[in-house]
Amino acid sequence: MQSLNGEIEYLVEEYIRRISGEEGFAIFRSCPEKEFTDEEISVKTGIDLNSVRRVLFLLYEAGLAEYRREKDEDSGWLTYYWKINTEKANEIIKKELERTRENFMAKIEYERENMFYYCENGCGKFVFEAAMSYNFSCPECGRPLQFADNTRLLEFLENEIRRIEDILSLL
Amino acid sequence: MKDDDVLAFIRERGEILQKDLWKEMGIDSRKCSKILKRLEERGMVEREKTTVDGVVTFRITAIRKPELNHLPPCFGCPESYCEPAECEKLDVWVWTVGIKMSGED
Numbered sequence: 001m002q003s004l005n006g007e008i009e010y011l012v013e014e015y016i017r018r019i020s021g022e023e024g025f026a027i028f029r030s031c032p033e034k035e036f037t038d039e040e041i042s043v044k045t046g047i048d049l050n051s052v053r054r055v056l057f058l059l060y061e062a063g064l065a066e067y068r069r070e071k072d073e074d075s076g077w078l079t080y081y082w083k084i085n086t087e088k089a090n091e092i093i094k095k096e097l098e099r100t101r102e103n104f105m106a107k108i109e110y111e112r113e114n115m116f117y118y119c120e121n122g123c124g125k126f127v128f129e130a131a132m133s134y135n136f137s138c139p140e141c142g143r144p145l146q147f148a149d150n151t152r153l154l155e156f157l158e159n160e161i162r163r164i165e166d167i168l169s170l171l
Numbered sequence: 172m173k174d175d176d177v178l179a180f181i182r183e184r185g186e187i188l189q190k191d192l193w194k195e196m197g198i199d200s201r202k203c204s205k206i207l208k209r210l211e212e213r214g215m216v217e218r219e220k221t222t223v224d225g226v227v228t229f230r231i232t233a234i235r236k237p238e239l240n241h242l243p244p245c246f247g248c249p250e251s252y253c254e255p256a257e258c259e260k261l262d263v264w265v266w267t268v269g270i271k272m273s274g275e276d
Binding site: 015018019026045096097102103104107109125148152 | 173174175178205206209213242243245246247248249253254255256258261262265266269270
């Protein structure tokens with residue numbers, strides 16, 4: 001298992017991957033600490049300029065990048081000077097983990113309050129009332145519905161919440 | 172041809188010789204070499220020098236990152252508002268990853 005510090009770094013990386021894809025992560029990794037232009041990153045990574053711009057704006061929206069613009073007096077062209085700002089990374093991860101924890105708690109409550117049945121053909125999962133209305137046969141394929149024991153899942157979600165809280169305590 | 176296209180191809184194979192990779196992907200050998208160097212710097216692939224039939228080449232192996240699916244879909248989810256109890260993505264994650272991971276304990 002990774003150490004918690006390693007895990008935080010991994011979470012930052014995964015967050016960037018999720019908002020901007022594998023290419024976005026490559027762009028993020030290639031950005032220097034000092035100010036840079038999108039063209040410099042495009043040359044450095046071999047990724048086309050439009051993709052680099054799209055990713056930099058995604059990082060900006062997430063709060064992980066900032067920019068300033070300069071207008072060329074002669075041509076009127078705008079040049080964007082970018083800078084990666086990782087100061088907010090911990091704050092973003094904290095917010096995402098808190099949201100995940102809240103969602104897990106809501107999911108636990110829902111799973112505790114209901115009984116579930118599922119189709120072994122993978123057609124779906126149904127709450128008790130719905131399963132009863134289908135006479136405990138899958139409405140898609142007719143196969144008898146099976147009781148879904150969620151005890152292990154509840155334990156799993158509770159463990160995950162503890163894990164999230166361990167990470168949150170370090171942020 | 173983007174770096175990630177080459178990466179996806181390598182991941183699909185698991186490992187491949189560099190001399191076969193550029194031929195199979197229909198790209199220039201120099202371009203292929205540059206792409207692989209960048210992928211190596213990003214920590215996505217490993218390159219190991221090898222000799223096959225008297226030809227010196229590299230054995231390219233995709234580095235397996237931790238599977239994304241052990242992180243729930245809530246993390247980095249683009250939805251600003253949701254009903255977790257009714258979220259299909261979360262439900263699928265809980266009932267697949269949860270079962271698998273709790274079975275490994």
